[in-house]
Amino acid sequence: MTDLPNSFRTGPDERGHFGQFGGRYVAETLMPLILDLERHYRAAQADPAFKAEFDYLLKHYVGRPSPLWFAERLTDHLGGAKIYLKREDLNHTGAHKINNCIGQILLAKRMGKTKIIAETGAGQHGVATATVAALFGLPCTIFMGAVDVARQQPNVFRMKLLGAEVVAVESGAKTLKDAMNEALRHWVANVHDTFYIIGTVAGPHPYPELVRDFQSVIGDEAKAQILEAEGRLPDMLIAPVGGGSNAIGLFHPFLDDESVEIVGVEAAGEGLDGKHAASLAGGRPGILHGNKTYLLQDEDGQITEAHSISAGLDYPGIGPEHSWLHEIGRVRYEPVTDAEALASFQKLTKLEGIIPALESAHAIAAAERIAPTLGKDKVMIVNCSGRGDKDIFTVADALGVEL
Amino acid sequence: MTRFAATFAKPRPALVTFITAGDGDTAANLDALVAGGADVIELGMPFTDPMADGPAIQAANLRSLAKGTTTADTFAMAAAFRKRHPDTPLVLMGYANPMTIRGADWFAAECAKAGVDGVICVDIPSEEDAEIGPALRAAGVDLIRLATPTTDAARLPDVLNGAGGFLYYVSVAGITGLQQAAQASIEDAVARLKAATDLPVAVGFGVRTPEQAAQIAKVADGVVVGSAFIDIIAEHGDAAAPHVEAFTRTLADAIHGAKEIAA
Secondary structure (H helix, E strand, C coil), X not given: CCCCCCCCCCCCCCCCEECCEEEEECCCCCHHHHHHHHHHHHHHHCCHHHHHHHHHHHHHHHCCCCCEEECHHHHHHHCXXXXXXXXXXXXXXXXXXXXXXXXXHHHHHHCCCCEEEEEECXXXXXXXXXXXXXXXXXXXXXXXEHHHHHHCHHHHHHHHHCCCEEEEECCCCCCHHHHHHHXXXXXXXXXXXXXXXCCCCCCCCCHHHHHHHHHCHHHHHHHHHHHHHHCCXXXXXXXXXXXXXXXXXXXXXXXCCCCXXXXXXXEEECCCCCCCCCHHHHCEEEEECEEEEEECECCCCCECCCCXXXXXXCCCCCCHHHHXXXXXXXXXXEEEEHHHHHHHHHHHHHHHCCCECHHHHHHHHHHHHHHHHCCCCCEEEEXXXXXXXXXXXXXXXXXXXXX | CCHHHHHHCCCCCEEEXXXXXXXXXXXXXXXXXXXXXXXXXXXXXCCCCCCCCCHHHHXXXXXXXXXXXXXXXXXXXXXXXXXHCCCCCEEEEECHHHHHCCCHXXXXXXHHHHCCCEEEECCCXXXXXXXXXXXXXXXXXXXXXXXXXXXXXXXXXXXXXXXXCCEEEEXXXXXXXXXXXXXXXXXXXXXXXXXXXXXXXXXXXXXXXXXXXXXXHCCCCEEEECHHHHHHHHHHHHXXXXXHHHHHHHHHHHHHCHHHHHC
16 A cells, blocks of 8 residues: 555646556657647646636536435435435536547637537537537537447437537448547548547547546535535545546545445446447456556457447546556446446436436446445435436337337 | 668669559569669558548459458568569558567567568557567668648657658548648648658648649659559559559659759
C-alpha cells in the first residue's frame, strides 16, 4: 500500500499519464494540436470568465443542478441501503453528455475553431454535440458507424434537425470504434479549423482530464445534495462505465473520501464467457485511440468487437483513469449482463416512474444486487446517467414486443 | 555500413515502397518490388484500427486480417525476405498496439532476428518514445520518425532526437493515399528538414504517379509510394506480382533519373 498516492485526485501527470495509463499516442500530425489544446485548456482553467460562462450555460441551458432523488419505493422493495438517484436523465438532451459538450464548445470558441466534429455510438453524444453546435452557430459533422445509423434512426433524425451532417462510417465493424477512427482521420486532415469534441474520458491527453473536469459537476452537486439530505457522505457510489465519463464525473469529487465505497459497472453483454464489453474484466492494457488503457483484444493486439445491449457501452476500451483506479483498487468494477440490465430497466420504470437509459439500467442492476446486502442505515448514490426514451425500440425488440 | 546508409549513399534518390503484409501474395509482391527497382521496402503490419490510413490501406489491413495474418506470419515474411534479399533495407510499419502487446523488448528482438532494419510506428510520437524507442535502439533497429506539415520548428528537435534510418516527411496533413501536396510546399519542407538533420529525407502520402514521384525526387532523398501498390494488389489479388513489378519499374525510372534531368 506504500506506493498509493496521498490523493487520488491529482492525476494525470504533466505528460497525461494516470500511472501507466493515458498518454498521447497520436500521429505526429495531431501532436502539435494536442499540445495547443492543452495550453488553451490551462488558460481556460485559470480564467474566471470561462468558468462563469460554463456555469451559466449549465444552469440556464442544461437545467442544472440535476435533482438527487430518494428512490423510496425501490429502496423499500430491495429492503437494504437507501438508494438515491442522481438524475442526469433530466438534463437538456436527456443525459450527462451535454455537460462535456458545453465545456468543449467553449474551448473551441476560445481557440478560434470554426468547425465541430464528433463521434457517436447510440447517438446521444452526437445529439448533444449537434445541440451545442446549433447553440453556437457552428457547422457540425457527426461520425457514426453505418450499423448504428441503421439502428438509431430517431437520433440520426434529431442530429439532422439540429443542423448536423451525419456521416455513416462504412469501415471496420461500422460501430463506435470505427466512428472514432473516422473522426480522427477527418480531424488529421482538418486540424487548422476543426475542433474534435470527444464524448468520453478517453482519447489522447488532455481529453480524459478535461472531459472529467467538465463532468465533475455531477459529483460536486451530488456531494452537496447528499450532505443536505442525509447530513453525511454516502457509503457507496454506483455508476455505469463504457468509456466512463458519467462515472468519473460522479466519482472524482469523492475519490479522497475514504469512507465512500465506489463501484463502476461494466457491460457484460451475453456474459463474460460470451460477447461482452467489459474491458477491465475481460481485456488487458493496450494502446488505441490515443491512450493506453484496458482493451478487448486478441493475443496479437488486434482489437476485438465489443457487445452490449446498450449502444453507449458498446466500446472495446475504457477511459485510462478508470484503468488506473481499477489497478490501484480505489474503485471496484463489477459486470452486469444485458439480461440483468433489461430487468432493471423495467423494474425502475414501474417502481419509480423513471425510464432509465440502458446504460443507467446497468448501474441500477448492480444496486439491486448490492443494496440488500447492506444495512438500512447505509446510503448509496446511483448515477441515472440518461433517460431511456432512446432505448424503447431496443427494449421492445429484446422483449419480443412489436411496436 | 547499415543497409540504409548504403542505399542512401547512392548518387540517386531512392524509391521507398509500401505494401501490407498478408494482402495478396506478399512474398511474390516483395520480390517484384525489388526486381522492379525499389530501394527500400516498407512492410505494413495489419491492424484492426488503422487510424492514419485512407480507404485503400484500411481495406488492405482488413483483407489481410480476414485471411488470418498474425504477427508471427509478418515476421516470417520479413525473415524470408531477408534471406532472399540480403541488401535491401526492410522497414516494418504499423501501429503501437500490435508492436507493444508482448512488450517492446520482444518486438525489437524479433525485428533484429528477422533482419528488419527499421520500424515506423504511426501512433507513437516522440513524447511517448519510452514505449518503443529504447528497446529498438538497444536491439540495433532504427526508429524512423515522421515529420508533418504541422511539425513546427519548436518540435522538430524532439522528433529528430532518437530518430534513425531516414526521416519520413508526411507531405499532407491527412491520411494515406488521398490528396497530393503542392510541390512548392514540399520543397520548402524538405529544405527545412535537411537543414536540421543529416538523416536522408523521404517524402510520402498521396504520391501515386511517376510524374509526381519525379518532381519530388528532384528535392528529396527518397519518395514513398504505398496506396497505388495497394490498389494494384486489390485489383489483381494473388496474381498482382507482374503488375507490381511493372509499376515499380516506371516509378524507379522516374525517381532514379530525376536529379539528372534536373541538372
